[in-house]
Amino acid sequence: MYCRNCGNEVSEKAIMCVACGTPPLAGDKYCYNCKADTAPNATICMKCGVGLKGQSSVNGDGKDWLTTLLLCFFLGGFGIHRFYTGHTTIGVIQLLTLGGCGIWTLVDFIFILVDNFKDAKGNKLVKKN
Ligand SMILES: [Zn+2]
Numbered sequence: 001m002y003c004r005n006c007g008n009e010v011s012e013k014a015i016m017c018v019a020c021g022t023p024p025l026a027g028d029k030y031c032y033n034c035k036a037d038t039a040p041n042a043t044i045c046m047k048c049g050v051g052l053k054g055q056s057s058v059n060g061d062g063k064d065w066l067t068t069l070l071l072c073f074f075l076g077g078f079g080i081h082r083f084y085t086g087h088t089t090i091g092v093i094q095l096l097t098l099g100g101c102g103i104w105t106l107v108d109f110i111f112i113l114v115d116n117f118k119d120a121k122g123n124k125l126v127k128k129n
């Protein structure tokens with residue numbers, strides 16, 4: 001993966017970037033997955049679709065419920081809601097199977113809708129008022 005602060009390639013388990021000295025996921029300039037430039041407030045990478053927010057925080061604030069719901073509804077067939085919530089492996093599988101022929105996406109959508117969907121850290125999705 002890449003340092004989100006300086007774009008230097010770092011180890012998956014690195015806690016600090018050797019080039020700039022900050023935690024690799026603490027920055028907001030580059031996508032850790034594809035090294036594309038990202039906007040400071042971007043929640044997903046516009047190039048590869050991975051979720052960018054919450055990755056750096058140890059406690060991990062929950063992902064936004066509405067964002068996940070909308071991502072699942074519009075891009076669920078590509079597993080984008082899974083990438084957003086940190087389930088990268090499942091996201092890739094869904095991408096390759098087109099959301100398990102849509103069925104998996106539908107199940108995920110219902111789980112999100114009834115607020116029974118958790119992100120990769122086990123946190124519930126956050127509903128903002
Ligand atoms: Zn760096």
Ligand SMILES: [Zn+2]
Nearest residue numbers: 031034045048
């Ligand atoms: Zn990316």
